[in-house]
Amino acid sequence: xxxxxxxxxxxxxxxxxxxxxxxxxxxxxxxxxxxxxxxxxxxxxxxxxxxxxxxxxxxxxxxxxxxxxxxxxxxxxxxxxxxx
Numbered sequence: 001x002x003x004x005x006x007x008x009x010x011x012x013x014x015x016x017x018x019x020x021x022x023x024x025x026x027x028x029x030x031x032x033x034x035x036x037x038x039x040x041x042x043x044x045x046x047x048x049x050x051x052x053x054x055x056x057x058x059x060x061x062x063x064x065x066x067x068x069x070x071x072x073x074x075x076x077x078x079x080x081x082x083x084x
Contacts (some may be wrong), residue, residue: 019061022053039063
């Protein structure tokens with residue numbers, strides 16, 4: 001059973017709750033997106049399995065969403081530059 005100190009630390013890292021997420025898993029093994037997702041927040045590491053629906057802290061989901069958004073912006077910019 002977790003101590004009060006451990007529970008307080010978990011609440012601080014987890015923020016205001018848990019959210020379900022299913023991370024994209026490609027059909028082609030060995031690609032950039034074939035491994036599990038590692039997220040570090042305030043010195044605590046989280047490992048999110050791809051292809052499975054899991055419950056993760058909201059702050060971890062926000063980091064993953066932000067990262068995916070930046071990946072999409074990068075892909076769009078590269079496509080524009082290649083088109084020139």
